[in-house]
Amino acid sequence: xxxxxxxxxxxxxxxxxxxxxxxxxxxxxxxxxxxxxxxxxxxxxxxxxxxxxxxxxxxxxxxxxxxxxxxxxxxxxxxxxxxxxxxxxxxxxxxxxxxxxxxxxxxxxxxxxxxxxxxxxxxxxxxxxxxxxxxxxxxxxxxxxxxxxxxxxxxxxxxxxxxxxxxxxxxxxxxxxxxxxxxxxxxxxxxxxxxxxxxxxxxxxxxxxxxxxxxxxxxxxxxxxxxxxxxxxxxxxxxxxxxxxxxxxxxxxxxxxxxxxxxxxxx
Amino acid sequence: xxxxxxxxxxxxxxxxxxxxxxxxxxxxxxxxxxxxxxxxxxxxxxxxxxxxxxxxxxxxxxxxxxxxxxxxxxxxxxxxxxxxxxxxxxxxxxxxxxxxxxxxxxxxxxxxxxxxxxxxxxxxxxxxxxxxxxxxxxxxxxxxxxxxxxxxxxxxxxxxxxxxxxxxxxxxxxxxxxxxxxxxxxxxxxxxxxxxxxxxxxxxxxxxxxxxxxxxxxxxxxxxxxxxxxxxxxxxxxxxxxxxxxxxxxxxxxxxxxxx
Numbered sequence: 001x002x003x004x005x006x007x008x009x010x011x012x013x014x015x016x017x018x019x020x021x022x023x024x025x026x027x028x029x030x031x032x033x034x035x036x037x038x039x040x041x042x043x044x045x046x047x048x049x050x051x052x053x054x055x056x057x058x059x060x061x062x063x064x065x066x067x068x069x070x071x072x073x074x075x076x077x078x079x080x081x082x083x084x085x086x087x088x089x090x091x092x093x094x095x096x097x098x099x100x101x102x103x104x105x106x107x108x109x110x111x112x113x114x115x116x117x118x119x120x121x122x123x124x125x126x127x128x129x130x131x132x133x134x135x136x137x138x139x140x141x142x143x144x145x146x147x148x149x150x151x152x153x154x155x156x157x158x159x160x161x162x163x164x165x166x167x168x169x170x171x172x173x174x175x176x177x178x179x180x181x182x183x184x185x186x187x188x189x190x191x192x193x194x195x196x197x198x199x200x201x202x203x204x205x206x207x208x209x210x211x212x213x214x215x216x217x218x219x220x221x222x223x224x225x226x227x228x229x230x231x232x233x234x235x236x237x238x239x240x241x242x243x244x245x246x247x248x249x250x251x252x253x254x255x256x257x258x259x260x261x262x263x264x265x266x267x
Numbered sequence: 268x269x270x271x272x273x274x275x276x277x278x279x280x281x282x283x284x285x286x287x288x289x290x291x292x293x294x295x296x297x298x299x300x301x302x303x304x305x306x307x308x309x310x311x312x313x314x315x316x317x318x319x320x321x322x323x324x325x326x327x328x329x330x331x332x333x334x335x336x337x338x339x340x341x342x343x344x345x346x347x348x349x350x351x352x353x354x355x356x357x358x359x360x361x362x363x364x365x366x367x368x369x370x371x372x373x374x375x376x377x378x379x380x381x382x383x384x385x386x387x388x389x390x391x392x393x394x395x396x397x398x399x400x401x402x403x404x405x406x407x408x409x410x411x412x413x414x415x416x417x418x419x420x421x422x423x424x425x426x427x428x429x430x431x432x433x434x435x436x437x438x439x440x441x442x443x444x445x446x447x448x449x450x451x452x453x454x455x456x457x458x459x460x461x462x463x464x465x466x467x468x469x470x471x472x473x474x475x476x477x478x479x480x481x482x483x484x485x486x487x488x489x490x491x492x493x494x495x496x497x498x499x500x501x502x503x504x505x506x507x508x509x510x511x512x513x514x515x516x517x518x519x520x521x522x523x524x525x526x527x
Contacts, residue, residue, distance in 0.1 A: 090397030
């Protein structure tokens with residue numbers, strides 16, 4: 001049985017449809033990549049899974065529980081077992097790296113301070129930032145902030161982690177570090193990972209399974225190898241990053257020649 | 268014409284929706300308060316940043332308001348040979364009106380805007396969302412302690428304002444204008460009623476503290492998560508708080524002193 005089961009998901013923002021009948025299965029212990037062009041609602045999907053947004057139709061089940069039918073308390077119980085890595089890191093800016101990683105432990109457990117220290121240092125060691133524990137979030141680079149956020153996301157030993165665009169805006173070194181970390185964390189901790197991304201190369205490198213979203217639907221799904229062999233022109237355009245194809249370079253509208261020679265707009 | 272009616276209707280609906288959300292927010296916020304007594308350290312941190320850091324501006328403003336009040340009052344009273352009543356005049360105006368109202372206006376400008384900006388920025392940098400995903404309710408963890416701190420701080424700040432104002436009035440009245448100090452203090456003691464004047468003033472400052480902190484936190488929590496959105500929310504906090512304070516002051520004054 002998959003850990004996350006999304007069935008017939010519909011979601012609208014105003015009149016604009018973000019999802020129209022999306023079905024996705026996320027399997028336990030695997031890294032699943034959700035890819036698609038900007039603005040296809042990949043982040044929205046994570047927020048729907050986390051219960052921060054409500055779908056207009058359809059269901060999302062996490063570990064057998066329908067997320068949007070849970071009571072406030074049950075939802076918060078479930079969230080303790082879900083980690084999420086935000087694009088910005090979402091670290092609390094008024095406390096240090098150490099306190100950020102300790103935050104979930106202090107909020108949810110009554111562990112003594114000495115044990116919290118041990119746990120936090122272990123998590124920080126895993127992301128290579130044990131000695132940066134006294135820094136404030138404003139003193140971290142973007143890549144370091146994400147690593148701290150990753151350490152914080154796993155402090156409660158969740159069953160799954162959702163990564164929101166983990167590779168965006170990273171230099172090659174921290175990109176490599178993050179790719180490596182996500183892969184290693186998944187193996188070592190027996191996690192289930194969902195990676196939302198549009199960095200084709202990095203995402204396909206670590207993903208076991210890929211869903212391609214566009215226009216509110218799942219366009220293609222399969223292992224990275226299968227997707228690269230896909231005969232769909234759209235998939236090929238996305239995977240190879242071609243500037244023109246089924247997704248046009250030009251925003252749709254009237255013909256260029258007609259537009260230039262249109263006398264109506266002349267003063 | 269249809270366009271005007273339509274936009275008026277939309278404006279009305281938006282306003283009522285915002286009002287509704289604001290009240291729901293208030294209920295959630297109040298529900299978070301009992302839990303705070305188990306973790307009072309959260310409130311103490313906020314008491315420092317909301318209350319203690321506002322003491323300076325409140326005290327300095329109080330001093331000058333008291334001094335000006337004393338000067339202006341003296342020139343009117345001296346014509347009637349009633350300059351000994353300066354103490355009463357100053358204490359009643361401060362305790363009944365100026366203390367609660369001016370300190371609430373200053374509180375909205377100093378602490379209210381800071382609360383809105385802080386909460387708004389926490390929202391725009393996804394810190395509130397991040398907390399939700401860590402199964403920590405941001406309303407209980409972030410909003411409720413700030414609300415309680417504002418609610419406790421405001422009456423205390425108003426009291427400091429009035430007290431410092433009276434000292435300022437005494438410095439000017441006795442030191443500069445030569446009003447007899449015995450008359451200044453004794454008339455003040457006799458004529459300032461504990462229930463009618465002081466308690467009513469305290470009630471006002473409690474109400475203002477409640478409303479200003481609520482507006483400030485709601486504006487921050489409801490701000491559009493962009494730099495422009497947070498900026499606008501901060502402005503709205505100050506403007507709406509000022510309206511609310513002055514409007515409520517009229518209502519409360521009419522209720523409290525209307526029958527005299």
